[in-house]
Amino acid sequence: MLHEENTLLMDKLKSECEKCSGLCCTALFFSKIDGFPKDKIAGIPCVNLLENYQCKIHSQLNQKKMKGCIGYDCFGAGQQVTQVVYKGKTWDAFPKQKSEIFDVFLKVYYLHQIRYFLIDSLLNISDVIIKEKIVKLLDENIEICDESPHRLMAFDVEEHRNKVNTVLKQVCALIQQMYNSENNHCPDDYFGKSFIKKNLSGFDLSSKLLIAADFTDCIFRGTIFLGADTRDANFNNADLSGAIFLTQGQINSSKGNSNTKIPSHLFYPPTWM
Ligand code: SF4
Secondary structure, three states, X not given: OOHHHHHHHHHOOOOXXXXXXXXXXXXXXXXXXXXXXXXXXXXXXXXXXOOOOOEOXXXXXXXXXXXXXXXXXXXXXXXXXXXHHOOOOOOOOOHHHHHHHHHHHHHHHHHHHHHHHHHHHHHHOOXXXXXXXXXXXXXXXXXXXXXXXXXXXXXXXXXXXXXXXXXXXXXXXXXXXXXXXXXXXXOOOOOOOEOOOOEOOOOEOOOOEOOOOEOOOOEOOOXXXXXXXXXXXXXXXXXXXXXXXXXXXXXXXXXOOOOOEOOOOOOOOHHHO
């Protein structure tokens, strides 16, 4: 599979809210403490969701410190469910199918998230055997997300995720080898700590709490961000262009500026400009 094809596949995982029916603002539960407007149970629309599925306070999210809303990214699951799986049918127009639509949205969200890591793997490794395994899993993932709600609900996401996790572990080991990072000393504690001007290339930051850490002017080539919590981490002037498994949600939740370099498939959040 060519680099350009993978980039195109990645583009499909960019959320297009105008093609969705406010699924994330309705289907999910959220709480005020996590930076959402109010505590809300799953399946009820947010108080700020308008009839046209737009957010009443969209332009003020930053000013109102709605960090949960700013940080959330659906990996394009919203438009896939609304436009492809349900062919334009929306949860409010078909109340009897509402909970099924929300369940399908959650399932497609997990599948798109998994797909994101598969494509990012293809963009970053050259090992032919591992790439073949990834392409097979990618085909399975893409095929099921275009299926009917019934088939999607019957699909075993956990089994798919377990197969993907096995391959992702191999990808991480390869990346570590490429950056000879077994010799790198990777600290355990990042929470609120300062790493200004450090070269963190090849570090495995998977599942690390990077909350409020200062990474100003840092370099992150081949640094693995799988599941890292980047809330309020400061990436001003940092080079994240070679970061692995860094997601739009992680970028949205952190701080940066127009000098921060990011992977080409991600975009600069308005809060960074
Ligand atoms: S405030 Fe806006 S973006 Fe946040 S959940 Fe409500 S409608 Fe969605």
